[in-house]
Amino acid sequence: MIQLKNLSKIYARGKAAVTVLSDVSFSVKNGNLALILGKSGSGKTTLLNCIGGLDLPQKGSVNCFGIRVDKLSGRKRNNFRRKQLGFVFQSGNLITSLSARRNIEFPLILNKYASAQIQDRVAFLLNRLDLEDVADAMPSSLSRGQAQRVAFARGVAHGPGLLLADEPTASLDTRTGLELIRLMHALSKEEKITMIVATHDKEIIPFADLILHLSDGRIKGENE
Amino acid sequence: MNFSLWLRTAVAFLVVNRRTTFILCFLISVAIGTLVFIISLANGISDIMITNSTGMYSGQISGGNLPSRISPEDLKKPFVTAVLQRFRLPATLIRQDRERPLDLVAIYPDQEKAHSFFYKKVIAGRFLLKGQKEILLNLETAERIGSQPGDTIIGQIGDHQYELKVAGIFQTGVDSLDRALAFCPVFEGLILPETWQAAIFLKAGTDLSSAMREFSRSGLKMDGLKPWTQSMPDLTQLLELNDICVNILVFIVLGVVSLGCAGSFAIFVVSRIKEYGVLRAMGVTGLETGILICLQVVLMNVIASAVGVLAGMLAVWSVGRAGIDLSVWTSHNRYFAATALIFPRLSIGAAGIPPAVLLGFCFIAAAWPVWLVASQKTCDIISKG
Numbered sequence: 001m002i003q004l005k006n007l008s009k010i011y012a013r014g015k016a017a018v019t020v021l022s023d024v025s026f027s028v029k030n031g032n033l034a035l036i037l038g039k040s041g042s043g044k045t046t047l048l049n050c051i052g053g054l055d056l057p058q059k060g061s062v063n064c065f066g067i068r069v070d071k072l073s074g075r076k077r078n079n080f081r082r083k084q085l086g087f088v089f090q091s092g093n094l095i096t097s098l099s100a101r102r103n104i105e106f107p108l109i110l111n112k113y114a115s116a117q118i119q120d121r122v123a124f125l126l127n128r129l130d131l132e133d134v135a136d137a138m139p140s141s142l143s144r145g146q147a148q149r150v151a152f153a154r155g156v157a158h159g160p161g162l163l164l165a166d167e168p169t170a171s172l173d174t175r176t177g178l179e180l181i182r183l184m185h186a187l188s189k190e191e192k193i194t195m196i197v198a199t200h201d202k203e204i205i206p207f208a209d210l211i212l213h214l215s216d217g218r219i220k221g222e223n224e
Numbered sequence: 225m226n227f228s229l230w231l232r233t234a235v236a237f238l239v240v241n242r243r244t245t246f247i248l249c250f251l252i253s254v255a256i257g258t259l260v261f262i263i264s265l266a267n268g269i270s271d272i273m274i275t276n277s278t279g280m281y282s283g284q285i286s287g288g289n290l291p292s293r294i295s296p297e298d299l300k301k302p303f304v305t306a307v308l309q310r311f312r313l314p315a316t317l318i319r320q321d322r323e324r325p326l327d328l329v330a331i332y333p334d335q336e337k338a339h340s341f342f343y344k345k346v347i348a349g350r351f352l353l354k355g356q357k358e359i360l361l362n363l364e365t366a367e368r369i370g371s372q373p374g375d376t377i378i379g380q381i382g383d384h385q386y387e388l389k390v391a392g393i394f395q396t397g398v399d400s401l402d403r404a405l406a407f408c409p410v411f412e413g414l415i416l417p418e419t420w421q422a423a424i425f426l427k428a429g430t431d432l433s434s435a436m437r438e439f440s441r442s443g444l445k446m447d448g449l450k451p452w453t454q455s456m457p458d459l460t461q462l463l464e465l466n467d468i469c470v471n472i473l474v475f476i477v478l479g480v481v482s483l484g485c486a487g488s489f490a491i492f493v494v495s496r497i498k499e500y501g502v503l504r505a506m507g508v509t510g511l512e513t514g515i516l517i518c519l520q521v522v523l524m525n526v527i528a529s530a531v532g533v534l535a536g537m538l539a540v541w542s543v544g545r546a547g548i549d550l551s552v553w554t555s556h557n558r559y560f561a562a563t564a565l566i567f568p569r570l571s572i573g574a575a576g577i578p579p580a581v582l583l584g585f586c587f588i589a590a591a592w593p594v595w596l597v598a599s600q601k602t603c604d605i606i607s608k609g
Binding site: 045046049052054055075078079080081082083085087089093094095096097098102106107109110112138 | 226229233236237239240241496498499502503504505506507508509601602603606607
């Protein structure tokens, strides 16, 4: 279970204080897909950053699978991200010097998986996400859709409990975006990975178990 | 920590950015190669200064007032090429009404000619011949007493007077030789003193300190043996000065190169900072990120240093075949009195100091990019990158 209570985040911009998140509270059941819908600047990315421990809230709590992420030390937060989290960013953000296969391997090696396990898992993901033909291609030669699929494979390779995706379809055309979401949804259900997706892409709505409408840093609506 | 992962990733980073890597490696290689050559050249200059200074007359080890119970054979160790025996005789040279007190040194001319450069410094007449009653005057003395080669002069040594034919006149450029010494062969009837002087010439590559230790272990009780480092403090200082200058040069050149590399590498890291942010988001620690950046810098330096050292060695080898003749600039310099042909000499220091210093500098150079990544929050790196 992912549980956020009264989460607030305020940034100092010069002398002014900008409230980015204000009293955000919600819960996501394990294995569910939660969609955070909102316009640019509504606080979606900051919310994901706080959940993933990339940023710390000034107020409130973030509880992931019984762990108070906001209370963890820097080292423990790193460890939490390494083991429990996967990220998919807007434009893939693959490591450009590593091939698609090496990008997917990376979190597995980081988490000290045995080489046989790494090979099996990478082979499975390449096959499942239809990336076998481009396994050894460098990110620069991948299409945007392929790059996002590699990024998703990298995000779930080590079997995290939670996958955070920030505008995963923003750089894709509708058809490719929809295809990606379908794959992400199917695989996360199979592997019981909780997904929180920040987006303004309404095409994703049918796949969501929970929809949160974020506006000016506040949850304005919640639909199951 | 999974070191092989970071090593592999660092290599991948360098390979993918091969253009930047190549330019930085080229810059480092050129600097290292140049410094290896310059240090080898400085070694060659030091060598030639030592060879000129010790080979001219005194040998690498000189002995004064050695008792007659010790013979030159006693000093011939396996690392010794020659022991030249000389006898110093306080004398007064007389020609017509002119007199000149000096030290007359009785020598064995054939041995001197075989092992020292001194005979090359005859500027008029010829060098001495074995067993002849003749004298080799320094230029100043020859002028003072108005003597030319072929003249006959009187040498008053103690109570004895000898008629000596002037064989030649010498000028070495070394004050201690040019002002107060004249030379004659050991000839029949010459009364020699109880003590003698030795000029000991060592085989190439012999360590001076070990040679001195060996002599002191030999049980001959010789207090008068001195290595050239003691008998020629001016040369020792010059060589030290040479070393200091070269070391300063190494630090300055590598400092500037490292600064350039640090700047370029910082740009290299900043241009890809988002990737470091993504790594941090994946749970890579600040330490691991630092290691990844340092590994890239170290790898680049190690490869470039290896290439640079090889290039430097190649330059030393190619120049070393013919040598560099500096005689135009050293004709009035006593440290180059016999020869000014420099042969660059590669040493462990020449090949090792530049890469070692650069490795030290490269860690400092890596600190900036590491700080650039470490000082920012991961979410800021990702959003701004």
